[in-house]
Amino acid sequence: MDNVNSEIRNPKSEIEKFAICNSQFGIHKYAVEIANLWYAYPDGNKALSGLSLRITHGEKVALIGRNGAGKSTLLMHLNGVLRGNGKIVIDGLELTDKTVKEVRKKVGLVFQEPNEQLFCPTVFDDVAFGPLNLRFPKDEVRERVEMALKLVGLEGYEERASFHLSIGEKKRVAIATVLSYSPEILAFDEPSSNLDPKHRRMLINWLKSVDKTLIVATHDLDLALEVCERCVVLNNGQTVTDGRSEEILRDEDLLEKNDLELPLCLTACFEFSQKLVDNLS
Numbered sequence: 001m002d003n004v005n006s007e008i009r010n011p012k013s014e015i016e017k018f019a020i021c022n023s024q025f026g027i028h029k030y031a032v033e034i035a036n037l038w039y040a041y042p043d044g045n046k047a048l049s050g051l052s053l054r055i056t057h058g059e060k061v062a063l064i065g066r067n068g069a070g071k072s073t074l075l076m077h078l079n080g081v082l083r084g085n086g087k088i089v090i091d092g093l094e095l096t097d098k099t100v101k102e103v104r105k106k107v108g109l110v111f112q113e114p115n116e117q118l119f120c121p122t123v124f125d126d127v128a129f130g131p132l133n134l135r136f137p138k139d140e141v142r143e144r145v146e147m148a149l150k151l152v153g154l155e156g157y158e159e160r161a162s163f164h165l166s167i168g169e170k171k172r173v174a175i176a177t178v179l180s181y182s183p184e185i186l187a188f189d190e191p192s193s194n195l196d197p198k199h200r201r202m203l204i205n206w207l208k209s210v211d212k213t214l215i216v217a218t219h220d221l222d223l224a225l226e227v228c229e230r231c232v233v234l235n236n237g238q239t240v241t242d243g244r245s246e247e248i249l250r251d252e253d254l255l256e257k258n259d260l261e262l263p264l265c266l267t268a269c270f271e272f273s274q275k276l277v278d279n280l281s
């Protein structure tokens with residue numbers, strides 16, 4: 001893991017210091033270690049080009065970048081849905097054919113497209129799939145499904161057919177399929193897309209409160225700023241920059257070069273202060 005993350009602006013965050021301390025007691029320092037990962041789709045389209053990244057336990061990291069930058073492709077490597085060339089280590093366990101099942105218990109992936117996640121006849125079955133696979137007792141499975149549906153505001157949807165839900169409801173069920181089995185690492189691809197404002201807010205509040213490693217690919221830069229202390233910008237399947245969200249998401253030039261814009265909350269602040277300056281002059 002030598003050639004990793006040359007551009008971390010703030011390598012000794014409080015979380016990283018804590019992780020280094022943990023590693024001295026034999027607890028794995030990183031939740032996710034990716035070294036020199038390459039991936040091309042079967043049609044030859046290169047999606048990841050030697051990407052390296054390390055994420056500490058408990059960190060909340062936003063992956064941002066223009067359409068096609070490689071965010072979803074990267075997330076799909078974390079639990080072995082896609083397998084490229086390079087090294088992926090999850091909580092000290094190298095991802096291989098032998099370990100992929102174990103890794104999937106550790107990494108809960110919410111796909112960008114909810115139809116790829118939901119395949120059971122009812123919402124209950126979809127959300128119960130993870131806990132049943134982990135052989136939780138039936139009563140606990142039921143409790144976990146209830147808890148997960150409550151967290152996404154879908155109480156009472158158990159007997160509905162997942163395929164007959166609205167797109168936003170499907171996205172919330174997809175999130176519940178991961179929450180129900182409580183993996184240590186949450187890898188969420190565009191979790192707020194298609195959510196109405198109330199349920200987007202519920203999601204953000206939960207993501208802020210949760211005590212897990214979180215990796216969120218998102219174009220919702222307000223969510224990234226509010227939830228994630230760290231932000232990684234991807235382009236052409238590589239990391240362009242990696243640092244504190246507070247800095248990166250205020251860097252208009254950097255954002256513009258990557259076809260992104262300031263988060264709306266910051267745009268509103270700038271506009272307000274500009275009006276004040278205009279009024280004073």
Ligand SMILES: Nc1ncnc2c1ncn2[C@@H]1O[C@H](COP(=O)(O)OP(=O)(O)OP(=O)(O)O)[C@@H](O)[C@H]1O
Pocket residue numbers: 041042043045046047065066067068069070071072073074112
């Ligand atoms: N199934 C596929 N077959 C071929 N190429 C693909 C496939 N899926 C994605 N790609 C290509 O791989 C690259 C990375 O795509 P990816 O979906 O990872 O981007 P992304 O950053 O998630 O974009 P978005 O912001 O639109 O979600 C793009 O060039 C895309 O066109």
Ligand SMILES: [Mg+2]
Pocket residue numbers: 071072073112189217
């Ligand atoms: Mg994507």
